[in-house]
Amino acid sequence: MKRSFWVLHAVVLAFVFSNQSVLRAQEPAPAPEKGSVIFIHPDGAGVSAWAAARLLTVGPDGILNWDRLDHMGLYRGHMKNSMGATSHGGGTSHAFGVKVHWDSYGMDGTEPLTSLSGKPHSILVEAQEAGFATALVNTGHLAEPGTGVFAASAPARSAVDEITKQIIEGGTDIILSGGEILLLPQGVQGKFFFPGIRRDSLNLIERAEELGYAVVYSRDELMALPPDTEKVLGVFAAAHTFSDRSEEVLQERELSLYAHWAPSVAEMTEAALGFLKASGRPFLLVVEEEGSDNFANQNNALGSLTALARADEAFGVALDFVEANPETLLITTADSDAGGLEVYPIRDADPLVAEKPLPVTTRNGGALDGRNGTGTPPFMSKPDQFGETWPFGIAWASFDDNLGGMVAKAHGLNAHLLPKNVDNTDIYRMMYATLFGVWFR
Incomplete structure (x- = not known):
């Protein structure tokens, strides 16, 4: 009898706790808080790239601004038909929240795309329709997909005439980038001494002015704008604001890494944040440092690490803004590991090593860079906690965008929602949850 009682008791308790678990699982999760979003995409920057940037800028024990973001998850960047992302395919997944063909620019290959929310356009366009202020910032040209796919859709990345037309006419409030030649008709001379390349005869600079944009061409002109300017088009270079060539080519042509007149990504x-704040509306700001990808695709270590240092300054700006405006989410990731950059440690503290050229390759034949390219002395870290500086090189796996070690990070409003394992479509989920208060499972 006692045995039967205890069996029955156990069954009842199991039933009660089981039903309580079911009830708890069915209870709706608290709705995300609504606010503004800053998405920063340091293109091509895997974890190893950030490790190298840390050594060079703050030392092995130092803290980057990127390190200060509170929440982190491992990023999975595979596409619908490829284990590795492209810039345009990865950007499309961020902007639409769905997996797509790797060769996609705001579409699924050449097919129209429906976003995770059910809308036939990106999260930026949906935000505009809902009354949000919007901004795009890119150190590359205007059609670079890390930002461009948020405002344009085309059957091919090469369709730059159509892409730039959509971006200019799409209603984004603040647009800051390079790419003047993409905005001018063939034969029309630009501010940066190169003629336009548009084949449709449209002058999108003039069109932007007709639409009410204040058009500026330099850091000084941007900084001189009234803080309450509502629509800004910054055009800061003929193409990119940087020269994405190898160290050797840049030295031969006496070219600098970045145009001195162009504002940095942090600036x-x-x-952009100043203009958006002045609008008095919640906003979506999408920022890309493109140099971290393009320099790595050229295996230019100095260019890559310079680009990342500049991107880290942008994180500092964004973190300060979130601190002052806590109703803001800051989220970041990279969709690929450009070049397969790895730190090549040199285990010798002899000061003479710092001036000795590195081997041209590693033992397995991988390309190896020093501070000024192939066959040059190593980089030197900033001091560690013991005051020591250390030499290191940069080894490369390829010239391509690789599926490497990438992470996503978040800070501020709703940052706790970032999963530990972050699919590329989760970037959209995080942004949508903060802009619209809805989390898509």
Whole structure:
């Protein structure tokens, strides 16, 4: 009898707790808080790239601004038909929240695309329709997909005439980038001494002015704008604001890494946030440092690490803004590991090593860079906690965008929602949850 009682008791308790678990599982999760979103995409920057940037800028024990973001998850960047992302395919997944063909620019290959929310356009367009202020910032040209796919859709990445037309006419409030030649008709001379390449005879600079944009061409002109300017088009270079060539080519042509007159990504981010804040509306700001990808695709270590240092300054600007405006989510990731950059440690503290050229390759034949390219002395870290500086090189796996070690990070409003394992479509989920208060499972 006692045995039967205890069996029955156990069954009842199991039933009660089981039903309580079911009830708890069915209870709706608290709705995300609504606010503004800053998405920063340091293109091509895997974890190893950030490790190298840390050594060079703050030392092995130092803290980057990127390190300060509170929440982190491992990023999975595979596409619908490829284990590795492209910039345009990965950007499309961020902007639409769905897996797509790797060769997609705001579409699924050449097919129209429906976003995770059910809308036939990106999260930026949906935000515009809902009354949000919007901004795009890119150190590359206007059609670079890390930002471009948020405002344009085309059957091919090469369709730059159509892409730039959509971006200019799409209603984004603040647009800051390079790419003047993409905005001018063939034969029309630009501010940066190169003629336009448009084949449709449209002058999109003039069109932007007709639409009410204040058009600026330099850091000084951008900074001189009234803080309450509502629509800004910054055009800061003929193509990119940087020269994405190898160290050797840049030295031969006496070219700098970045155009001295163009605002940095941090300066563009700060300006955009000022204009967006002045609008009095919640906003979506999408920022891309393109140099971290393009320099890595050229296996230019100095260019890559310079680009990442500049991107880290933009994180500092964004973190300061979130601190002052806590109703803002800051989220970041990279959709690929450009070049397969790895730190090549040199285990010798002899000061003479710092001036000795590195081997041209590693033992397995991988390309190896020093501070000024192939066959040059190593980089030197900033001091560690013991005051020591250390030499290191940069080894490369390829010239391509690789599926490497990428992470997503978040800070501020709703940052706790970032999963530990982050699919590329989760970037959209995080942004949508903050803009619209809805989390898509």
